[in-house]
Amino acid sequence: AIGVVTTAPITDATPAATYAHTPFRGWQSDIDMPAQAVAQGCIDIARQLVEGEATPEVVLGAGLAYLKPEADGGRRKDGRDLVEAWRRRGGASTVVSDLPELTASTTPRLMGLFSNGALPADADRAPDSATPRLPDMTAAAIRALSQNPEGYLLVVEGAQIDSYHHANDPRRALAAVAEFSQAVDAARRLTDPADTLIIVTADHSHSLVLTAGSDRKAPLLGLAGADGAPNKALDDAPYPTLIYGTGPSPTRPQAVARADGSSDADALRSVAVPLSSAGHAGEDVPVYADGPQAYLVRGVIEPTYVFQLIRRALSL
Known part of the structure; x- marks a missing residue:
């Protein structure tokens, strides 16, 4: 069985790579397809989710608009309702719309797309929200998936770690990291390391750095400093504890720390090189593994090696 879980639209690049083939990641719905591609038989990613050879049994995340027709508030011009098409494709299928329905579901085939675009930031989540979090999904x-006696492959993406770093938003990005960590904890609690291989990695890093010279009392999302006083650059201006290499923020923070050392975290974003969107960084990213054959994850490895590990674990 195959499952895909993400906080982004289910047709976004990482989840789509689980079930779709396309020359361009932006072809998420038929409205995004150029006429030439359609004429040559290319199919949008959302249709491949339902009609492809590797249709997932579990689909949880966001991006409902890419699967619904314009008449129902979606983005599809072809009139297809791909949610209903997915439901009809297999038996014992359930489509859920909120956290209580998700928690109550007991079927082996499950779809839940909980917003038209990306899910709300976990940092801004209301305590009584009915929108599932990544650990819930x-x-x-x-x-x-565990109802399938032949086992399963589950891909879980904490997509907003990347999207908020692109916006130079460390408060929301770091909250998304914590949410993803809780999802890993949920996976470990619900599986047996004797028969389940869990791999955690990333496809790239970002240019966020922790500046030197601050003591442990300095606010992580505030101005750098020690002994209650902000640090100063050579031009006598304060600077934040966290700084991005590139991105849409100004090159100087726009707020001064309050007397109690706190500050407006969203106003303290700072970059070395201003760009419309933060670029990725280039260092190696970590890869962790637990379970059968996890010992094969060691040293410096190529990205395609991770695929080979998954393939070996599934005996493909």
């Missing part, structure tokens, strides 16, 4: 996916 991960747990529900494992409950559904």
